[in-house]
Amino acid sequence: MSVLIFIDQSEGHVKKSSLEALTYGADVAKQLGTTAEGIVLGTVTEDLAALGKYGVSKIHQVSNAALNNVDAQVYASVISEAATTSGATVIVFSHNQTGKAVAARVAAKLKAGLVAGACALPNTSNGFSVKKTVFSGKAYAHVNILSAVKVISLNPNSYKTVATEGTAVVEALAVTVNEPKVKITAVNKITGEVPLTEADIVVSGGRGLKGPEHWGILLDLAKELGAATACSRPVGDAHWRPHHEHVGQTGVQVAPNLYIAIGISGAIQHLAGVNRSKVIVVINKDPEAPFFKAADYGIVGDAFEVVPQLTAAIQKMKAGA
Amino acid sequence: MKILVCVSKTPDTTSKIAFTDGNTKFDEAGVQWIINPYDEWYSLVRAIELKEANPAATIHLVTVGNADAEPIIRKALALGGDEAIRVNTDNSDAYYIAAQIAEVAKQGGYDLIFTGKETIDYNGSSIGGMVAELVDSPYISLATKFDLNGTTATVVREIDGGEETAEVALPVVVSCQKGMAEQRIPNMRGIMAARTKPLKVVEPIAVDALTSIQSFELPPAKAGVKLVAPDNVAELVRLLHEEAKAI
Incomplete structure (x- = not known):
């Protein structure tokens, strides 16, 4: 039993929304009395061990350059395999562009209940219920996850990043990486602007x-x-x-x-x-x-x-x- | 070429959101129902455009919902599409719904499955990805452009801070958003034709729902706006800095 947090990166840099997911996942792990681990795919230039300050003890890395482009099918297969081998019972994503595509596939693959767009820590006093935004932010729903493995995607900007002390152990993860069926032919990033x-x-x-x-x-x-x-x-x-x-x-x-x-x-x-x-x-x-x-x-x-x-x-x- | 378009019934965007039964049910009183805008304006209309370019193509619509969803399905058929399938259940778990759509997809052998980028009620953005996983197809999410060249699709999709262009061989699942197509209004001919188009009702396959909604909650009402005089912007800056701590 552990919490696995997907760390989304772009051009080698960990996204801010993933730091929120790391903090959130570490807090879920504390609630459940277990450990939090991260997984990062592709080549990253940042010091991953330093992400330990967000509360993760270990980071699994698959530094295969083929994973630098997000392919939902390939990502889901890698993350699901990592979750299964590491014995994760809660998998956390950011509900950003990557998370929206990948979390849904992982949930279906593992037959794990998904709360997409979570905005608070789970309530574990009676079952496992997660608060999420519904009706385009006009209301909230408390959603029970009934399956043994649970997937949560966290709304960006809804959970405060907390950095303390700590270093994570970074481990290369040996896992099957399939050839993506989708070929990326052009990437057009808006530069010089705050996303x-x-x-x-x-x-x-x-x-x-x-x-x-x-x-x-x-x-x-x-x-x-x-x-x-x-x-x-x-x-x-x-x-x-x-x-x-x-x-x-x-x-x-x-x-x-x-x-x-x-x-x-x-x-x-x-x-x-x-x-x-x-x-x-x-x-x-x-x-x-x-x-x-x-x-x-x-x-x-x-x-x-x-x-x-x-x-x-x-x-x-x-x-x- | 067979296209499956997933449509969902949602409350109109201007609906007042309220709950009943101890905040466990959405209050449907006075609610106007519409086709989820992403399903209608972007995915259905783009599918219709593809059929206009290739009249041999067929479009099937699928909705997972009870009989209340039928007026919405008829309205969708009035825009276009050859026939509709309704899976008769009102379960709201994303996996349960995706499993039903995946079953319809497997039976029909579609080349292309379109969903909206999310529904405006549950905002999960998860059905497309789940269906893709269950039918073992590639998935392109948040698409803003879609073109076909034979059996290869070229899709532009939103990524963090920009967009990318992708190529993929059919079959594929695509979630659609603004940019894919322009909104259309059904015409009288379409409305008349929709009345006689087949609407098949099928019972759901047995699947375990993996989530259930325990309760709803409305956000606390805003305390009310604090107005600052237009000639005193320094006061606004002070409030934002000291009181709201936002700058």
């Missing part, structure tokens, strides 16, 4: 900004905050901003510490993509904008005046701090 789903702060603009030529004030604010930029659906549809920035029900769902909405009225479909944010600030000149009802802080005012002042005020605060 939207991993960002601590998101600055988002809507139709209230009146046109793509006015985005400068928003970009300045985002830069000052080290924030990712996002937009509402009409803005994405009108090609004022790239499609991948669209947050909402049918776009990207985000859960940052701080979401700043500028000139977005807050349609229910938009809220479904942002309502897991911890703090929401709304800047809108319409005091009746529905977004104010979902906000923690608000300014009723003209974005073109308020936003540059906000950027300057943050600059000033940082200079003073």
